[in-house]
Amino acid sequence: MNAMAQAADLDELRERKRFDPGAVEPLLMRRWLESGLFHPQPEGDASENYSIAIPPPNITGALHMGHALNGAIQDTLIRFHRMGGRRTRWIFGTDHASIATQRQVEKELVSLGTSREELGREAFLERTWSWRERYGATIVEQYKRLGASCDYADERFTMDGAYADAVARVFVELYDRGYIHRDHYMVNWDPGSRSAISDLEVEEREATDTLYRIAYPLADGAGEVVVATVRPETMLADSAVAVNPDDERYRQLVGREAILPLVGRRLPVIADDYVKADFGSGALKVTPGHDPNDFEIGRRHSLPQHSVIGEDGRMTAEAGEAFAGLTVLEARAAVVAALERDGLLRGSEPYTHSVPYSHRSGERIEPLISLQWFMRMDELAKPAVDAVRDGRVQFHPQRWSAVYLDWMEKIRPWCVSRQLWWGHRLPVYYCDACEETYVARERPARCGACDGPLRQDEDVLDTWFSSALWPFATLGWPERTAALRAFYPTDVVVTAREIIFLWVARMIMMGLEFVGEVPFADVYVHAVIQAADGRRMSKSLGTGIDPLVEIERSGADAVRFGMLAMSSTQDVRYSVEKIEQGERLANKLFNAARFVILGIGERGGVAAARPTAVEDRWILSRLSRFEHELAERIAAYDFPRVALALYDFVYGELCDWYIELVKGRLGDADLDATLRHVLRETLMLAHPVMPFVTEELWRYVREDGEGLLAGVTRARSELALDEEAEASVSRVIVATQAIRNWREQVAVKPGVSLAARIEAVGYEGDDGALLGRIARLQLGGDGEAVAQIAIPGGTLAILDGVDLGAHAQRQQRERARLVAEIERLRAKLSNDAFVNNAPAPVVERERAKLARLEAELADLG
């Protein structure tokens, strides 16, 4: 930049009195993208590089607060480590989100008066791909608005060709290793999605149903046995009646038979430990086809399985003419009516219990027996448990590891097939002629046994099956690519707790099984942001807040800062105030920089080896502390304090004190150099949190040859403290605050310069002059003191210009405060128990405090 251009630049800056994020953000993002900084070459190995695989956002969505928080955290980490000199990659991409996307597209079809069935599979998929084209790009643009420095140039999608190959390969290998098999088994059937779903996609809700008592006559005519149920309609599929083997009441029934009302089937009475004698009537109707527990009982006793409820949630032909075609609820009423008619209802009562609902469609789950593909998890879980136990993977906060371990230790088989169209179709082929099954990455041409044609399984995989491969499938696995070597394992996965099981656990298992290494060293589980009123943020509740709206209003830096500041290890309510705090901070930084840049103009290029002014030494010491605190907080994933530390340094040290202390010294070569240095450092340190404002300011202070701030690397320096300067300036600050407070209370305007004399130790030389400047005192008079103000090390004597009445009142209040405090300390120190038991330094500290207060009291007279 030549001198003329720079002068024009400065003139322009002079007029920009507020930071205007909207005016600079798109431009800066474009520069970053063009620079290629976000797209590192895959060199070296993962131990020296830094990488994070983003939790891939669904192509269905728009950015919400969860993404904003999640993204702000990751980008802070990524930018911090990039500037720390590591080769850094934030692996980016989107998720096809099988069931969620399919539902969205289906909804759209319904609104157009058609349906997926009408369209047919092929046309439906075509439509969904074009949906992906349309909406997949939206979320990418939104991440850019946040300033996220993802590797957009190497974007992945979980249904890209290479990724799909990896998915198929994993499926086939797991099948070959005996982990995956096909079976008729009880599944959670979601009538809304017309698909099986996994246990993790089921949520329990409380419901009040009616518990009916129904009499089943005994086959030999000798009485009846009464069973209790909330689902009378399922009795049509009953296979047995079960009682507890130790239940004296029913012992003589075991081995006999009951007649199933309405159907007439003979049901054996069996004994099983599962049955609780003290619940209901103590006799349980066993329905292996429609209840998970009964299914297990049925397997134990080899009972037949009847199905009376279909996949559409209606009664099937097997339910009998009277009920076939009815919905479950209609059938329930009809069954109860029929029982009543037959005089077999023995009672009913309201009963509150938890009932499974689909997390996907919101409909009540219908447990059914279905032919599905299952994955056995127990063996895969073992090494993944070990990895957390021995610390190769660490959860932050740590308490989540217990949650993870608990789940992993009683992990159950995973139903991986879904009766959907959008997703990874199972690489399974059947020969209808000879019933041969082929599981292979490539479709075999013909049946190897009978040369018949093959038919591919209609089902697709659970969307989380492909997500589980994310950290390595994105890097080119199964090829041993340079990218895989350079960035796997990643350093951390940043996520909300709701997907610890769905995603995190499965990534650990798959990473260990297929790459032989854990996919990340750390799992940072962040807060869930709730609406301001404590409800969950959701579009349907109308409690959602759109991060883009917040970015429009306050700027991306503000939103990022707010997210970090709000974040916590517990859930938090959304507070605009934190965003606004971030907005003020960005503006403050902008203006402080303006002051410095315009103040030093084109001077200030030459830095003195070591400044001598005490306030210059002070700010360098504080800067060093800040740098180290920031690094510690980031290493500890303590983001609220990353934000707070930044705020405190910029506001509390740099602006409130340092800049105020040096006003009037501009032009001093040492000062100009120090200001410039401190500003440069501050921009570098703040950049990971507030990339835009810092990048915008950087161009005014960068050296020749330095590029974008985002690409600046900066070695960590040793902690360099100047205790002496800190003590000095701290005295000046405390004294200034005491004086300002006194002015306020005795109504002496802040602008009025006061004649005063320092009667205290520690203000020799520069420090006294500094105090005089900042507190607006005319020092040096030798008149009679008309008032005294307690300051560190003694008192300040005020020589004139004071309302004596107001001052006396203030002194009175001050004296009372001191007396009370001294009283308390004396009592404490005359307590032998305290003096003898407390550690010496503590006692010493209390003694010193007492002495100080006594001196202050004495000085006040």
Place this chain on the structure above:
RNA sequence: GGGCGGUUAGCUCAGCUGGUCAGAGCGCCUGCCUUACAAGCAGGAGGUCGCUGGUUCGAGCCCAGCACCGCCCACCA
């Protein structure tokens, strides 16, 4: 039914291994257009740290019990 979090100023939240830990931001009150920022600056008021016991010389901080609030897991019809 089990487990995990939470309960600190009017509001949203910090308070690490018990001893300047009673804090921040917002809001409120007062005063200032002081050579960056009035969407700013300076100063101030506000809390018996959910309740009850206990441990300790000393407890928001540790222990026990209780009361609410939230979340997760769970196959009692």
